[in-house]
Amino acid sequence: MMRASSQEWDGQDRSSSSAASRSSSSNHVSLEPPVTQSVRHRSLNSPIDSIHETKEEHAPESNSVHIRESVIGALTETNHAFHRGGGPPGGWDNGPALPAHRRRMVFKRNALWWLLHFIQVLVLSIIVILLLVAVGVPVSDNGVPQPGDYTKMEFDWKTDPRSYLKPMDSNFTDYNVLLDAHMHTTYSDGVLSPKQAIDYAIANGYNAVIVTDHQTVAGSIAAKKYAEKHHSDQITVITGMEYTCCRIHMNLIGINKSVAVTPPFPSDDELRDVIDKVHDMGGLVIVNHIPWSNATMLPWNDARLPNNPTREQLLDWGVDGFEVVNQNTFDLRSYQFVQENSDRLVALTGSDMHYPGSSYAWTTINAENRTAEAILDEIRNRRTSFLLDASGTRPLQLAPYNKNYFKYAPWGLIGDYFYGYADKYTGQYSFQGTFCQNEVLDTHGTMMGWFVLWLIVSILVLEILYWFFRWLLLLVAHAIHGCITRRRAR
Numbered sequence: 214m215m216r217a218s219s220q221e222w223d224g225q226d227r228s229s230s231s232a233a234s235r236s237s238s239s240n241h242v243s244l245e246p247p248v249t250q251s252v253r254h255r256s257l258n259s260p261i262d263s264i265h266e267t268k269e270e271h272a273p274e275s276n277s278v279h280i281r282e283s284v285i286g287a288l289t290e291t292n293h294a295f296h297r298g299g300g301p302p303g304g305w306d307n308g309p310a311l312p313a314h315r316r317r318m319v320f321k322r323n324a325l326w327w328l329l330h331f332i333q334v335l336v337l338s339i340i341v342i343l344l345l346v347a348v349g350v351p352v353s354d355n356g357v358p359q360p361g362d363y364t365k366m367e368f369d370w371k372t373d374p375r376s377y378l379k380p381m382d383s384n385f386t387d388y389n390v391l392l393d394a395h396m397h398t399t400y401s402d403g404v405l406s407p408k409q410a411i412d413y414a415i416a417n418g419y420n421a422v423i424v425t426d427h428q429t430v431a432g433s434i435a436a437k438k439y440a441e442k443h444h445s446d447q448i449t450v451i452t453g454m455e456y457t458c459c460r461i462h463m464n465l466i467g468i469n470k471s472v473a474v475t476p477p478f479p480s481d482d483e484l485r486d487v488i489d490k491v492h493d494m495g496g497l498v499i500v501n502h503i504p505w506s507n508a509t510m511l512p513w514n515d516a517r518l519p520n521n522p523t524r525e526q527l528l529d530w531g532v533d534g535f536e537v538v539n540q541n542t543f544d545l546r547s548y549q550f551v552q553e554n555s556d557r558l559v560a561l562t563g564s565d566m567h568y569p570g571s572s573y574a575w576t577t578i579n580a581e582n583r584t585a586e587a588i589l590d591e592i593r594n595r596r597t598s599f600l601l602d603a604s605g606t607r608p609l610q611l612a613p614y615n616k617n618y619f620k621y622a623p624w625g626l627i628g629d630y631f632y633g634y635a636d637k638y639t640g641q642y643s644f645q646g647t648f649c650q651n652e653v654l655d656t657h658g659t660m661m662g663w664f665v666l667w668l669i670v671s672i673l674v675l676e677i678l679y680w681f682f683r684w685l686l687l688l689v690a691h692a693i694h695g696c697i698t699r700r701r702a703r
Contacts, residue, residue: 345627350631352621352628357621361613372572374575385577385579388598389583390580390591392577393414393419394423394576396424396565400429405566408439411450418575423451423453424450427454427455437452451467457643458475458476460518463498466498467495467589468491477643488531497589498533501565502565507521510641519650528558539565558595561576573601575599577600636653637653
């Protein structure tokens with residue numbers, strides 16, 4: 214390129230050589246083209262040095278040329294700064310051939326630089342991962358807020374199950390009570406307040422409910438006060454609680470005072486004492502969701518509630534009845550057991566509502582009136598049947614999103630991700646601060662090994678892409694600058 218430029222210059226000045234000679238003798242001005250010495254003798258070994266040196270070939274002739282050269286100059290300066298601070302020892306230019314021992318020395322020095330650089334990136338990556346674990350795991354353990362903001366839910370529809378369902382007992386055709394005998398509020402582990410729970414029950418066709426929060430009657434008392442004040446003509450609330458331990462869950466209904474909970478694993482005698490105490494208080498004891506209680510839990514390969522008493526034992530201890538439908542599960546064996554002992558046991562149904570969803574069953578009662586006392590009398594006398602809709606009611610409603618969930622969910626999800634490298638089994642909660650099974654922690658060493666391997670591979674790929682795109686950028690800059698120089702040289 215420089216040879217062509219020099220020929221052009223010589224052609225342009227051949228006609229004025231005599232005048233130039235006189236001028237040269239008097240003013241000592243060279244007839245050579247305005248090219249710097251560094252351009253005349255530049256090395257062609259390094260395209261980057263070529264970019265840097267050809268920048269001096271001509272003075273800017275216009276603003277556009279000046280802008281282009283400024284861009285190229287900035288790229289070149291960035292590259293030189295990169296060489297000074299970010300490249301391996303010895304730089305990147307291809308200099309003259311070195312002796313063999315010098316080449317080996319340069320190779321070892323560059324290899325050591327690359328190794329230390331890789332170790333540095335790997336250590337930084339591990340530090341970042343440990344920081345993510347240190348923050349994400351505690352957030353995941355302590356609980357991310359619920360995705361839904363249930364406090365804003367309202368239930369403004371009305372379902373009439375008697376319009377399309379018939380009682381299980383075909384002879385039980387006259388009834389004036391549709392009862393949900395098992396539901397929860399925010400006083401234990403439910404998401405709806407007592408007010409919302411009552412509104413939800415009315416919307417789903419119930420005109421009587423038994424609120425049974427775990428270990429306390431406080432939620433049922435609050436719901437009763439709200440219903441009597443705002444919906445006395447629509448729904449009746451019966452107070453109660455769910456006695457919860459690691460052997461059994463029982464609804465204690467018709468009581469106004471909480472019953473003290475025995476240890477997580479009460480003895481047979483302690484359970485008998487609880488049943489007798491409730492009877493002394495004028496209440497009834499209903500055994501809840503036996504299929505759920507006896508479901509097998511892994512990895513223990515044991516019942517969810519170990520050593521759950523048998524139906525025969527519970528009958529002998531004096532319970533008053535069984536929950537034969539819980540949510541959408543029909544407990545046929547308990548229903549048959551109640552039928553076989555109909556002179557001693559009553560069958561009830563419960564939504565076991567913790568989250569608002571479909572309703573599946575309604576206990577039907579024909580009471581003298583819809584007072585709590587009249588309804589309890591019919592239950593004591595074992596005069597009940599039920600409606601069952603296995604598909605569940607419509608409509609359903611989604612809770613609006615909780616803004617705090619979006620704030621903390623990313624950290625919780627990071628914690629959940631790292632928990633994926635180990636399976637932590639805690640078992641069924643006793644609602645007494647403990648769990649019903651011994652904790653099992655199963656770590657996945659193979660998965661951890663693959664994580665480390667993929668981390669190393671990812672770092673190598675990113676390094677290759679980083680250096681490739683730097684080289685590509687400099688190559689493009691060199692090509693652009695060459696085009697600019699050739700156009701100016703014409």
